Each structure stands twice: as structure tokens, then as C-alpha cells.
Amino acid sequence: MRPFSLLALLLGAAVVLLPFFWMVSLSLKPADEIFTARVDLLPSRLAWENYATAFTEVPLARFLVNGVIVCGGILVFQIMFAVPCAYALAQRRFPGRTALFGLVLAGLLVPFHVTAIPIFLGLAELRLLNTYFALIVPFVASVFGIFLFRQFFAAMPTELFEAARVDGLSETAIVWRIAFPLAWPAATAFAVFSVTAHWNDLFWPLIATSDPALATPPRGIVYFRDAEAGDDVGPLMAASVVVTTPLIAGFLFAQRRVTQGIATGGLKA
């Protein structure tokens, strides 16, 4: 049984990894090798100039910095709002709590594209398009974050929070000094989801910004597509590699925490 499942997993991994491999391979191929009739998996020589072009032809470094600013801003605000909300939903008793949690769950069902146009119009009226604000603010309240943290906090023993109240902690202090530090696995899992989604997001930056100085990495890669001069595939792939690498590195780094955060969803006593 074991060799079979291993084989199946390897095949699956190969299918998933092939585009990545192809991307890396293309990013290192000289221009004349890219458009050939044959399929060569490996480049005949390593064309590092594609990477140089990627960084010089467009301000790729600027795009990466923008990506960090936007994803970081979104994540900080998401956690700032989701953690206290989740704590209140899990560990405080107030009228309408269940109904409110029901609304949070309902919010999970609404795709962003449904609200994108009203948000766009609102930002346009406020003359806030083409700002970092426009890239960050539509995502600061994450129902998924509230849901994930709530499940985590609900599994924590109530006595822990009661002890904190007796010890003189305010509810805000309990959230940030007790609940949040114990929710690290959930926070890591959420951070990976959030950063991946917003780092890769092309839809909203394409709508909300037109200023190249504000372009996030995927928005920036689009600048390599030039209808008149033709697509510059080598540097485009090089830029894609550069844009994807931080995500893969980040995920590998957080991998164990992520599975922990999703699998346990609670606190081991």
C-alpha cells in the first residue's frame, strides 16, 4: 500500500510543480531558445540577463516594496480587528451573539467581487483611488480571520480568562496579553492565507490603481506584456520567479505552524 500512495503523491506533486519548474526554466533561457518548436526542459545555458532585465526594464524592486506595504498593512489591520472580535464572539456573553456569529459565517459566503464595485465607487467619490489606502482598506475586516480566531478562542478554557479578570486585566489586556499570544498557530495560518491571497491579487490593484508607482508585484508583471512590442517572456518569467519566491520561502518557514493552526484549532492543556 505504502509504495502506491507514495507513487501517487509523487505524481501529484510532479503535476503541481511542473508549471513552477517551467517558469524557472524559461526565466533562465536565452530569448532565442524560448520560441522553438522543440520542448527543452532545461536551458542550454543560464541566461541570467533575464533577471537583470526584469529589474531594470520595470521598477521590480518598487513593486516588491509595494507588495510588502500592502500585504503588511492588510495583515496588521486584519489581526487588529479580527482578534478582539473573535475573542468577544468566543468568550463574552452578550445579547445577539449567536446572530452576530451567524452574520460572520454568512459573510464568508460573499465573494469579494460582489462588493468590489460599490467599494470602488465609494473610493472614487472620496477621491481615494490610486492610493495605498485604496489597496488596503477594503480588506481590513476579514470574516475569515474572525471565524478562524473565534474557533481557536472557543476551544480555550474559560477559566484562563476568568483568572486574568481576577488578576486585574481589562478585556483589551486579556485579548492582547493572554488570548493572542496563545493563538500563534492560528495567527500564523491566517497570515499565510492572507499574505498569499493579497500578494497574488491582481483583480483589485488593477481596478483601484493605475499609477505604476503603486503597482503590487502581480500588477507590475503585467507591464511586461506589451501588445505592440510582443511579450518579453524571459524577463517576465524571471520577474514571476522573483515575485513567487518570498511566498514559497514564507510558507516553508511557517509550514509546521500552519498545519498545527488548522488541525488542532485549540490549546493543548
Added chain:
Amino acid sequence: MIELDGVTRRFGATPVLHGISLAVPEGSFTSILGPSGCGKSTTLRIMAGLDRPSAGRVRLNGVDVTEATASERNVAMVFQSYALYPHLTVAENIALPLAMRQLSRLERLAGVGRLVPGAGAKRAAIGARVREVAAMLGLEDLLARKPAALSGGQKQRVAVGRALVRDPSIFLLDEPLSNLDARLRVQMRAELAALQARTGRAFVYVTHDQAEAMAMSDHVLVMMSGRIAQAGAPRDLYARPATREVATFVGAHPINLLHVTLGASGTTALLPGLRVTGAANARVTLGVRPEHLAPAATGVAARLERVEYLGAESVVHVRLDNGTPLRALAPGDWAPPAPGGALTLAVAPERVHLFDAETGARLPAAAERVAA
């Protein structure tokens, strides 16, 4: 001291506490004893400010604190699960209540706090106090550990230390020993009593274990289904239980209860040699503790069923001629007859408790010895 005045608590429509009034005086070790579900933990939570009474008032040192939150009252609480903060070391766990009360918001901020004038001195004072408490509880070597690396007894000590580190007006303990093994429980019992004597503060100790309540406290409140069934010193509860339920709950060995109808002269055929004056023809419940019913040369005739040998003493299970089962206590060196053999049990009449057969309330009448 803490006082409850007519405190009622309802969860939805279900009343859990029925107008409880009590006072825990300064320096007293008071136990709230009762079976599970009697409302003893709810009473403690109302004292702590973790729960609000549906009606009635709570006063702490004469000040009405009914609406005050737990953090506004200066009370300390030890929880059954210890509720230590898993992400903080032992030292940080003990220091947290002090830091929250003595340092300002700015001074508590990591990094920034050290730059505020005076914060360093305050931190040093907190550190000194933590070490002092740790030394008192024998935790000096564990200060850098996380709770996950502690044994049950050590966690218990840290929880006590966290309560002890500031000077609260009252200590509330919610079954703090129930997760420990039997030997450790007896040891911690003595340590907690010594600690209470040392601090001189009032302790309110919730337990379902009558041995803990009797051994540690100077005052015991027995709670039964949301009411205080009896309040008094451990000796009073044992010697003069106010109701049949209290008599059943208090005492290491379960009391024998005999439902009888007394004759015209106040006697019963079940326990010859006994007469109750002033209760002729009444239906009563006689309560006889096993330790007051011992094998003797003369007395009540019975047949031996089983002997539980416990070392210092033996629990003797017998059956009276009419089939009523009884438990008696014999010294450990007592030589029992063969099972089914006849024996006689002596009863001390002044040790027999009388309860109303209907209400279970204690009757004022007393039993006396008559010539059989």
C-alpha cells in the same frame, strides 16, 4: 470581610441560588461544602465578580461591590484547573497581577516601559516580591519554567503564588486540590491552612470533600440545592447536624439512617435500650454514625455480613433481625465472627441524632438510655 445579602442567581428560569446570606469575617478560613450542583461554585464566582447575582447585594469590607467587575475588586482566586498562563514563565505568571496593578499602561509596554522614569524601580520591587512569594512556596528553582513543564502539585503552588503575590482583601479557592493525588492533597491541605494563618486574610474555600472542609476551616457553610443548609464550626456540623442531608454529607463514614415510628413511651424495637422523651408515637429518622456503633458484649443483636479491614479500624457491615442494614466501626484488632455469625452492637444514646421523618429537620428531643 465579604458579605452576601439575599443573593439569588437564576440561569434563565432555573434558580441556582435562593436568597443566600452569609458573612466571612476577617481572618477566617471558611469552607463552602456541598455536593456538585448545589451552587457553591456560583456563590464563589459571585464573590469574585465573575458572575452577577440576579438579586441581592455583595459587600466587600462594607463597600457595596455588587456591580463591580472582578478586576475592580481586590480579590484573588485559585481555580480548580489552576488556569496558569501557558505562554508565560512561572515568574511572569506570578508577577502579572502585580504588573497590571502597579505599572501604568506605558510602563507595561515592552521596550518602551524601561525608558519611563521610575519604572525600573517598580519592576525591581515586583521582581523582589515574586522571589519572596516563590521562596515561601518552594518555587525558587522553577521560576524560569513554563507551566507545561510543571507537575500538578507545582502548578497548584504557582496558582497559589499568583494569588498571594498581591495583598488581596480576600482569597477565593475553587476546589484547588481536586486534581491532585490523595497523598499530595493531604500535604497541601496542611500547607494551605498554614498559609492562611500566616497571611491572616480571609479564605473562602469551595469543596465537595467534607474531609478537606473539616480539616482546614474554622467555619463551614453546608450548601444543599441552592440554600445554606447549615453554618457553623466543623464540630457543630458533626455533633449537631441541622438536617438529615447535612448529617449524611458530613463525617468520614456515611451515617446510618433508620426510619422508625416510635412507640407510646418513645421507644423502638429496632434499637432496644433507647428511649426518646417528648417524641412518643412520632415518625422519625434516627441517625447513628458507624463510629458510635461498636461491637460490644451487650446491645443490639445483628448478623455479620462483611468486614472491610482498613488497618487502624474495620468497617463492619451487619444486618438487623428485621433485615435493616447497618454499618459499624470496630478497632482494627477486633476479631470478627464468621460471616453470618451473631454479634451485638452498643449504641451511645447521646450520639443518636433525631430527624423529622417528613422534613428531615433536626428534632430537639434527645435519646436516652433505658434498661432493656
